[in-house]
Amino acid sequence: MEGVDHLAFERNKAQFDVDAMKIVWAGSSHALEVSDRMSRLVASDPAFRKDNRAMLGRKELFKNTLRKAAYALKRIIELRLSEEEASMLRSFVDEPAFTDLHWGMFVPAIKGQGTEEQLKKWLPLAQKMQIIGCYAQTELGHGSNVQGLETTVTFDPKTDEFVIHSPTLTSSKWWPGGLGKISTHAVVYGRLITDGQDHGVHGFIVQLRSLDDHLPLPGITVGDIGMKFGNGAYNTMDNGVLRFDHVRIPRDQMLMRVSRVTREGKYVQSNVPRQLVYGTMVYVRQTIVSDASTALSRAVCIATRYSAVRRQFGATGGNPESQVIDYKTQQARLFPLLASAYAFRFVGEWLKWLYTDVMTRLQANDFSTLPEAHACTAGLKSLTTSATSDGIEECRKLCGGHGYLCSSGLPELFAVYVPTCTYEGDNIVLLLQVARHLMKTISQLGSGKKPVGTVAYMGRVEQLMESRSDVQKAEDWLNPSAVLGAFEARAARKSVACAKNLSKFSNPEEGFLELSNDLVEAARAHCQLIVVSKFIDKLQQDIPGKGVKQLLEVLCSIYALFHLHKHLGDFLSTGCITSKQGSLANDQLRSLYSQVRPNAIGLVDAFNYTDHYLSSILGRYDGNVYPKLYEEAWKDPLNDSVIPDGFQEYIRPMLKQQLRNARL
Numbered sequence: 001m002e003g004v005d006h007l008a009f010e011r012n013k014a015q016f017d018v019d020a021m022k023i024v025w026a027g028s029s030h031a032l033e034v035s036d037r038m039s040r041l042v043a044s045d046p047a048f049r050k051d052n053r054a055m056l057g058r059k060e061l062f063k064n065t066l067r068k069a070a071y072a073l074k075r076i077i078e079l080r081l082s083e084e085e086a087s088m089l090r091s092f093v094d095e096p097a098f099t100d101l102h103w104g105m106f107v108p109a110i111k112g113q114g115t116e117e118q119l120k121k122w123l124p125l126a127q128k129m130q131i132i133g134c135y136a137q138t139e140l141g142h143g144s145n146v147q148g149l150e151t152t153v154t155f156d157p158k159t160d161e162f163v164i165h166s167p168t169l170t171s172s173k174w175w176p177g178g179l180g181k182i183s184t185h186a187v188v189y190g191r192l193i194t195d196g197q198d199h200g201v202h203g204f205i206v207q208l209r210s211l212d213d214h215l216p217l218p219g220i221t222v223g224d225i226g227m228k229f230g231n232g233a234y235n236t237m238d239n240g241v242l243r244f245d246h247v248r249i250p251r252d253q254m255l256m257r258v259s260r261v262t263r264e265g266k267y268v269q270s271n272v273p274r275q276l277v278y279g280t281m282v283y284v285r286q287t288i289v290s291d292a293s294t295a296l297s298r299a300v301c302i303a304t305r306y307s308a309v310r311r312q313f314g315a316t317g318g319n320p321e322s323q324v325i326d327y328k329t330q331q332a333r334l335f336p337l338l339a340s341a342y343a344f345r346f347v348g349e350w351l352k353w354l355y356t357d358v359m360t361r362l363q364a365n366d367f368s369t370l371p372e373a374h375a376c377t378a379g380l381k382s383l384t385t386s387a388t389s390d391g392i393e394e395c396r397k398l399c400g401g402h403g404y405l406c407s408s409g410l411p412e413l414f415a416v417y418v419p420t421c422t423y424e425g426d427n428i429v430l431l432l433q434v435a436r437h438l439m440k441t442i443s444q445l446g447s448g449k450k451p452v453g454t455v456a457y458m459g460r461v462e463q464l465m466e467s468r469s470d471v472q473k474a475e476d477w478l479n480p481s482a483v484l485g486a487f488e489a490r491a492a493r494k495s496v497a498c499a500k501n502l503s504k505f506s507n508p509e510e511g512f513l514e515l516s517n518d519l520v521e522a523a524r525a526h527c528q529l530i531v532v533s534k535f536i537d538k539l540q541q542d543i544p545g546k547g548v549k550q551l552l553e554v555l556c557s558i559y560a561l562f563h564l565h566k567h568l569g570d571f572l573s574t575g576c577i578t579s580k581q582g583s584l585a586n587d588q589l590r591s592l593y594s595q596v597r598p599n600a601i602g603l604v605d606a607f608n609y610t611d612h613y614l615s616s617i618l619g620r621y622d623g624n625v626y627p628k629l630y631e632e633a634w635k636d637p638l639n640d641s642v643i644p645d646g647f648q649e650y651i652r653p654m655l656k657q658q659l660r661n662a663r664l
């Protein structure tokens with residue numbers, strides 16, 4: 001039935017102001033207005049159609065992406081969109097493209113690592129897209145180990161140039177998005193060598209292709225690395241391979257904010273820490289955390305709406321069968337993901353604030369919060385992307401068989417999303433960075449250095465080693481201080497146990513390798529604590545709208561108690577809570593799920609996603625799933641003809657043969 005809202009009866013159940021929740025989700029009324037306008041602009045323009053992506057071959061798919069990118073830019077200029085509006089519009093186009101790397105890494109790398117002069121020269125060109133750039137760091141042989149990169153960049157004082165070279169096969173740049181076919185320029189990372197001395201990895205702006213005929217410049221070999229996971233999905237991106245054969249660039253194309261090479265070939269370091277060379281990764285990891293909440297909320301929106309539409313078993317006395325959303329097992333799998341989407345939204349908001357604060361300090365030459373920024377961005381990127389990848393797959397299962405159809409939107413969302421667990425830092429490698437930060441914090445406790453920021457709780461380590469939870473009844477778990485106390489004690493005890501074990505090794509690096517599994521777990525516990533505590537902090541703010549704050553409190557408790565239940569072994573083995581308190585948490589969870597149930601559709605409506613953005617028949621706003629699934633099936637190219645290609649050639653002779661055999 002066209003035009004009927006099949007989910008209206010669910011929407012009527014909501015006990016809170018959905019419009020007010022939309023503002024909380026978007027971050028402000030202004031952000032909601034812009035995202036609403038941009039998403040509708042994209043949804044209403046047939047040029048941004050994306051429902052056919054899974055059917056297209058690679059070349060057609062890629063050309064289509066180029067068309068959309070060019071058209072998006074045209075619209076941005078025609079409509080004189082602001083930077084904020086343009087970035088929203090690009091995100092609602094919802095198709096990985098070279099522009100992601102241009103705006104998301106090339107421009108930030110120049111901004112973060114370039115001198116004033118370099119910004120003046122390169123930014124206007126990049127901002128008008130008169131040059132298109134990518135971020136060429138990873139090589140065939142090394143991605144995680146950035147210090148292990150092999151590309152050499154040798155200063156030639158005779159000509160005042162750098163000579164870039166790929167000395168081995170494994171030094172070939174491999175993976176950079178936008179590199180394969182489109183970028184005219186790249187920020188290339190390589191080992192700087194002056195006068196025979198290796199100064200480690202630095203960034204350089206390198207032109208790759210002619211601005212006249214787009215052909216690679218002399219000495220440059222460049223191409224696409226081939227098909228990736230899933231149909232459509234990330235194959236709209238030209239991840240590339242790049243080799244240099246003694247390619248020369250002027251000296252002023254080294255990004256010189258952190259260190260520079262003089263005309264005479266002298267290497268000079270500024271007062272800025274070396275780690276700022278890694279600054280672009282910190283910036284992108286921060287954005288990935290907010291993006292995790294977007295990807296997870298999309299999957300949850302689809303699974304929640306479909307769970308309310310889908311009925312299975314339980315018809316009695318002429319009543320319809322039960323909606324699958326009413327099954328407690330469905331709720332216990334779905335609602336923690338819904339809560340996680342909100343939790344990641346708020347921790348993403350906080351991380352953005354932290355990043356902005358660190359940047360302001362850096363401008364004033366205060367580098368004290370850089371380690372905190374690195375640990376938080378690395379840890380939260382790891383935690384949220386792993387949970388989101390698993391969550392999208394869980395949402396597919398929550399939709400039963402139909403979730404496996406491309407028209408559910410979930411297979412493509414999963415295929416596009418999973419590489420986030422690897423790019424911008426493998427999730428395990430990043431947790432090990434957090435663990436290093438934790439171990440360093442503990443080792444400095446004795447020196448009187450007071451831990452600050454997200455490790456401030458370590459300053460109370462003695463108390464946390466002794467503390468006992470005072471929860472006596474299920475509702476006590478609704479008290480934020482009970483939850484925080486348990487999560488802080490668990491994180492502190494896991495870190496302290498690692499530090500104690502590490503101290504038994506005469507060689508700390510050897511100990512770190514040997515204990516790395518425990519260290520990863522300690523880092524994870526610390527990161528979960530950050531998410532829980534930032535959700536609790538968010539609830540301290542004034543949040544207007546009928547029932548909005550109350551529901552967010554419910555979701556916050558679900559996020560925390562779900563993890564307490566899931567990692568009960570941790571909480572029990574560290575003695576932070578008793579098994580009785582663990583089972584009380586589980587009792588409380590059940591009651592919290594019941595409180596979410598009538599509000600579930602309202603909570604996913606608050607994401608304010610258009611049907612175009614969701615691109616899922618199961619997640620349609622109107623819940624009109626079955627007729628649309630049926631219609632969609634007939635659009636498959638296999639159904640263009642009644643008898644498929646290949647039937648006469650292969651199957652007909654087979655059938656005839658069987659017939660002959662049967663007659664014999």
Ligand SMILES: CCC/C=C/C(=O)SCCNC(=O)CCNC(=O)[C@H](O)C(C)(C)COP(=O)([O-])OP(=O)([O-])OC[C@H]1O[C@@H](n2cnc3c(N)ncnc32)[C@H](O)[C@@H]1OP(=O)([O-])[O-]
Pocket residue numbers: 100101104135137138143144145146147177275276278279281282370371374422423424425426429433436440
């Ligand atoms: C659309 C998406 C497209 C995708 C694009 C990409 O994937 S692009 C490619 C993405 N590629 C990746 O993401 C590659 C992932 N790999 C890496 O990021 C690094 O190689 C590493 C961090 C794993 C190791 O670094 P390392 O070999 O230098 O070794 P180390 O561990 O000895 O650390 C030394 C010190 O530096 C500190 N520190 C480290 N990082 C940062 C930072 N960002 N900031 C500030 N500080 C940082 C660290 O804490 C330590 O401090 P301490 O203790 O001395 O006070």
Ligand SMILES: Cc1cc2nc3c(=O)[nH]c(=O)nc-3n(C[C@H](O)[C@H](O)[C@H](O)COP(=O)(O)OP(=O)(O)OC[C@H]3O[C@@H](n4cnc5c(N)ncnc54)[C@H](O)[C@@H]3O)c2cc1C
Pocket residue numbers: 101135136137138141142143144145174175176177234239419422423424425426427428429432
């Ligand atoms: C879709 C996609 C887009 C990308 N885009 C770009 C781009 O635009 N620009 C760019 O420069 N790069 C890009 N990359 C590369 C990406 O950043 C790297 O692949 C990533 O950093 C992981 O490095 P790796 O491939 O070397 O993995 P590896 O480090 O080889 O990982 C292999 C395994 O080893 C484990 N491992 C590695 N080191 C350790 C350790 N110290 N301790 C314990 N375990 C360890 C990992 O956990 C993993 O299980 C992209 C990658 C993908 C998939």
